Amino acid sequence: MSAPESVEVRDEEHARARPFEWWHHSHPTFAALTGFFSGMLFVTAVPGGFAALLRLLFSYDRAEKLFPWVAVFLVVPIVLLARRKTRRFGQYMALGMLLTALVVGGVASLVLYFMVRADA
Structure with missing residues (x-):
């Protein structure tokens, strides 16, 4: 009877030491949710951030010429x-x-x- 109790105590100690680790291993939708929302953020924030960074570092014309390099981020x-x-x-990130x-x-x-229709 003492063997199962010691396993439970060990599991409780491990859970207290790393309180959020269970999300990464046992929750079935963790990868799906984080991947999907990462994809949404990736599509909106990466090009905008890249454009803002280019605009801070270079003139408008040079930043406009360098902007297509944002496609390099598709490697991720x-x-x-x-x-x-x-x-x-990655599948859920691509879906997002x-x-x-x-x-x-x-x-x-x-x-x-x-x-256009309202203007005509």
Whole structure:
């Protein structure tokens, strides 16, 4: 009877030492949620941050010429998809990136359509 009790005590001590470690290993949606929202943030924050950094460092014309280099950041999700250990996270990150891009593009096209139609 003492063996199961010692295992429980050891598990409790381990849980107290690392209180949030269970999220990374046992929760089934951790990789999905963090990957999806990371993809959303990646699509919105990385190009904006890159443009702001370029604008701070260079003139407007030079920053405009260097902006296409933001595509280099697409290596990050590709590497995540290539490695077996991070593939699930990478899949959901790519899904978050794709859906965010579709929503932003769809809303922008609708707004442009209604603005042009109202002007005519």
